[in-house]
Amino acid sequence: MAETIQEAVKRRRTFAIIAHPDAGKTTLTEKLLLFGGAIQLAGEVKAKKDKIQTRSDWMKIERERGISVVTSVMTFEYGDNVFNLLDTPGHEDFADDTYRTLSAVDAAVMVIDAARGIEPRTLKLFEVCRLRDIPIITFVNKMDREARDTFEILDEIEEKLALDTAPVTWPIGQGKTFAGTYHLAENAVRRGDAETERTPVHGPDSNRAAGLLPENDRPAFIEEVELAREACRPFDADAFREGHLTPVYFGSALRNFGVRDLIEALGAYGPPPRAQEADSRTVEATEDRMTSFVFKIQANMDPNHRDRIAFVRVCSGILQRGMKAKLVRTGKPMSLSAPQFFFARSRITADEAYAGDVVGIPNHGTLRIGDTLTEGEDILFRGVPNFAPEILRRVRLGDAMKAKKLKDALHQMAEEGVVQLFTPEDGSPAIVGVVGALQLDVLKERLNIEYGLPVDFEVSRFSICRWIDADEQAELTRFMEAHRGDIARDLDDDPVFLAQHEFSLNYEAERWKAIRFTTVKDYQ
Ligand code: GDP
Numbered sequence: 465m466a467e468t469i470q471e472a473v474k475r476r477r478t479f480a481i482i483a484h485p486d487a488g489k490t491t492l493t494e495k496l497l498l499f500g501g502a503i504q505l506a507g508e509v510k511a512k513k514d515k516i517q518t519r520s521d522w523m524k525i526e527r528e529r530g531i532s533v534v535t536s537v538m539t540f541e542y543g544d545n546v547f548n549l550l551d552t553p554g555h556e557d558f559a560d561d562t563y564r565t566l567s568a569v570d571a572a573v574m575v576i577d578a579a580r581g582i583e584p585r586t587l588k589l590f591e592v593c594r595l596r597d598i599p600i601i602t603f604v605n606k607m608d609r610e611a612r613d614t615f616e617i618l619d620e621i622e623e624k625l626a627l628d629t630a631p632v633t634w635p636i637g638q639g640k641t642f643a644g645t646y647h648l649a650e651n652a653v654r655r656g657d658a659e660t661e662r663t664p665v666h667g668p669d670s671n672r673a674a675g676l677l678p679e680n681d682r683p684a685f686i687e688e689v690e691l692a693r694e695a696c697r698p699f700d701a702d703a704f705r706e707g708h709l710t711p712v713y714f715g716s717a718l719r720n721f722g723v724r725d726l727i728e729a730l731g732a733y734g735p736p737p738r739a740q741e742a743d744s745r746t747v748e749a750t751e752d753r754m755t756s757f758v759f760k761i762q763a764n765m766d767p768n769h770r771d772r773i774a775f776v777r778v779c780s781g782i783l784q785r786g787m788k789a790k791l792v793r794t795g796k797p798m799s800l801s802a803p804q805f806f807f808a809r810s811r812i813t814a815d816e817a818y819a820g821d822v823v824g825i826p827n828h829g830t831l832r833i834g835d836t837l838t839e840g841e842d843i844l845f846r847g848v849p850n851f852a853p854e855i856l857r858r859v860r861l862g863d864a865m866k867a868k869k870l871k872d873a874l875h876q877m878a879e880e881g882v883v884q885l886f887t888p889e890d891g892s893p894a895i896v897g898v899v900g901a902l903q904l905d906v907l908k909e910r911l912n913i914e915y916g917l918p919v920d921f922e923v924s925r926f927s928i929c930r931w932i933d934a935d936e937q938a939e940l941t942r943f944m945e946a947h948r949g950d951i952a953r954d955l956d957d958d959p960v961f962l963a964q965h966e967f968s969l970n971y972e973a974e975r976w977k978a979i980r981f982t983t984v985k986d987y988q
Pocket of ligand 1: 487608719
């Protein structure tokens with residue numbers, strides 16, 4: 465019998481992993497896919513990374529700097545659940561890409577290195593999740609190495625993140641003695657991910673719990689479990705879903721501990737696809753009619769085809785292969801002839817996708833980040849953010865004959881979210897803006913390789929960019945007219961104010977109280 469929309473939605477879990485570089489995100493991803501049956505052998509994710517690097521020239525940057533620039537999505541099944549794991553770039557120069565990806569998930573797994581605790585990137589990414597009320601499951605990784613005291617780790621999470629913690633499992637030993645995980649509420653033990661089931665025991669002093677440890681370590685373990693049960697908060701599903709409490713799991717992605725505990729937790733408590741705010745109403749995931757939005761565009765996934773894939777998160781209904789969707793920004797119909805699902809090493813044509821699913825839609829520049837697709841309804845999803853760039857540059861091109869080509873290329877790069885593009889009102893050359901310097905390297909490399917445009921960057925006289933608006937349109941117009949040389953338009957034609965330095969921005973903000981200067985813009 466065919467699955468109903470309600471059933472399909474209930475099974476889905478769409479999430480991202482947030483972590484400071486080196487905490488073990490890649491290793492954990494690999495193991496999730498392995499246990500989810502999406503790959504046969506661990507090592508695939510790394511292998512895939514390497515392959516992409518050698519295949520694609522502009523990815524040289526990634527190879528040289530040893531970082532992952534690409535965001536991708538991976539689908540796998542475990543038990544009754546369908547998981548969509550959205551990968552985020554580890555390097556902070558691509559932070560805006562990460563933030564956009566987080567707009568498309570319903571939950572996040574926060575990976576912490578057991579010896580290092582909460583690190584700066586973890587904190588930053590956590591704050592983004594909190595702004596969006598994204599529920600977080602914590603995975604304390606690398607328990608097979610010398611780790612901090614378990615209570616200390618929990619305290620640090622509570623203090624640094626102002627987030628309640630509820631340890632669901634407790635590590636049996638740590639470092640060399642790490643032997644498994646103890647489920648506090650169930651009184652059950654898993655000696656590693658090779659065991660598909662947890663074994664019930666009568667208590668922490670059982671042979672199958674404390675008995676796994678060297679004799680000297682047993683009393684401390686038994687005491688810790690008892691203390692944890694008395695002193696720590698119990699898991700509360702509502703507080704978790706509201707983003708106030710994080711369940712904590714312990715393990716070692718490398719040595720195959722705790723990963724199954726984590727997937728099962730996502731399946732059991734992870735929220736199914738949430739209702740999504742659009743401009744005029746809230747869209748429920750189980751509605752019949754398809755709605756979706758684009759949160760990511762990726763070019764050159766397959767250089768043989770020079771393709772451009774728009775990653776679309778389905779918000780309601782069924783996205784069916786061959787259907788005609790309406791691109792709300794332009795009002796034009798668009799045929800979804802070849803939507804794709806992505807797995808660890810392959811992609812397949814997606815016949816049907818439900819809320820929470822992420823499909824790739826090949827296109828030649830029709831779709832942009834933030835676009836909404838529907839079955840006809842005129843609604844726009846908000847919430848795929850745009851961040852004010854921290855670095856502004858003019859692009860210098862040796863060959864003036866290619867100015868038009870450069871303009872088109874920059875436009876495309878901006879639509880893909882590689883850079884932001886600002887067109888000054890006074891007719892001077894366009895300005896590109898990025899959040900991290902590495903984005904400029906990617907732009908330069910891609911303009912050269914894909915468009916044959918060798919460019920350099922020139923410092924612009926501006927260093928700050930803010931979107932501007934006001935309650936009274938007349939006031940905004942007055943401000944813009946008074947500052948014509950400092951006003952530009954972004955890709956959506958929204959005005960920005962360009963300032964030379966913080967001082968001049970503050971000065972203007974002081975003088976023009978009716979104008980709002982903002983650093984984040986939700987795509988319309
Ligand atoms: P990412 O930068 O967060 O993607 O981290 P990786 O998954 O690439 O891991 C960083 C390093 O930590 C690699 O050398 C991994 O082999 C190692 N690593 C990851 N998980 C564990 C673990 O559970 N235990 C130990 N001992 N090492 C780990």
